[in-house]
Amino acid sequence: MAGSHAELTSLLRGAVDDEFEILSDIAAFTSINGIGSESTDLVIRALEKISRTGPEGEILRSLAMLHGLYPYAVQGADHDSLRDAVIMEMNRPNPASETVFHRIQSQVFHRLVEGENVILSAPTSFGKSVVIDALVQTGRYKNLVLVVPTIALLDETRRRLSQFREYKIVTRWCHSVEATLPVGGGLIGGVCRWRGWGCRSATGRRSRRPRKRAGRCGGSPVTWGVARR
Numbered sequence: 001m002a003g004s005h006a007e008l009t010s011l012l013r014g015a016v017d018d019e020f021e022i023l024s025d026i027a028a029f030t031s032i033n034g035i036g037s038e039s040t041d042l043v044i045r046a047l048e049k050i051s052r053t054g055p056e057g058e059i060l061r062s063l064a065m066l067h068g069l070y071p072y073a074v075q076g077a078d079h080d081s082l083r084d085a086v087i088m089e090m091n092r093p094n095p096a097s098e099t100v101f102h103r104i105q106s107q108v109f110h111r112l113v114e115g116e117n118v119i120l121s122a123p124t125s126f127g128k129s130v131v132i133d134a135l136v137q138t139g140r141y142k143n144l145v146l147v148v149p150t151i152a153l154l155d156e157t158r159r160r161l162s163q164f165r166e167y168k169i170v171t172r173w174c175h176s177v178e179a180t181l182p183v184g185g186g187l188i189g190g191v192c193r194w195r196g197w198g199c200r201s202a203t204g205r206r207s208r209r210p211r212k213r214a215g216r217c218g219g220s221p222v223t224w225g226v227a228r229r
Contacts, residue, residue, distance in 0.1 A: 012042070016050060043067050101131075104126075129160065133161070
């Protein structure tokens with residue numbers, strides 16, 4: 001019987017021969033150590049290896065629900081229980097949405113909607129973009145500013161958010177917007193507006209040459225905003 005996170009992770013890297021035994025070990029690990037990052041990581045790994053149908057699938061679904069992995073618990077399952085349906089509905093951003101949050105996404109979303117300031121540090125595939133999209137969909141915010149680390153991610157985010165027709169997407173510092181985008185903390189530094197061929201930078205100096213690269217006017221090439229039309 002494997003007991004540590006490292007041992008269970010090693011078993012889940014290869015083919016799982018005894019699905020019941022590995023799920024029993026994960027359940028025991030969760031019982032001893034509580035619901036945390038390590039036990040949730042084990043359940044996520046098991047979801048990639050074990051089918052959600054059959055007797056073992058029912059155990060896996062229960063573990064996924066216990067760890068708040070609601071959208072993954074019912075994915076590929078052969079039936080939905082009333083309990084599962086209620087939990088799924090409780091973790092949608094709104095009744096009409098097809099999105100279902102997992103536990104941490106739901107907590108972050110509701111804190112932001114209630115006006116709290118939130119700093120979220122999460123790995124790739126956590127679903128941060130899902131939370132952002134749900135916030136935009138609420139229509140509660142007039143202007144939003146997103147900062148992404150690469151040009152490629154900027155373009156991907158722009159295409160994803162283009163579904164929200166009520167917002168104007170601004171990807172260049174020199175684009176004029178109807179409302180001034182919020183600036184603070186030195187993160188953005190300033191908003192410069194299009195003025196003919198030139199562009200006024202965050203320092204107030206004007207360039208006479210046309211800027212052909214997105215975001216090269218006044219600062220980072222990957223700072224952009226979404227403003228309500």
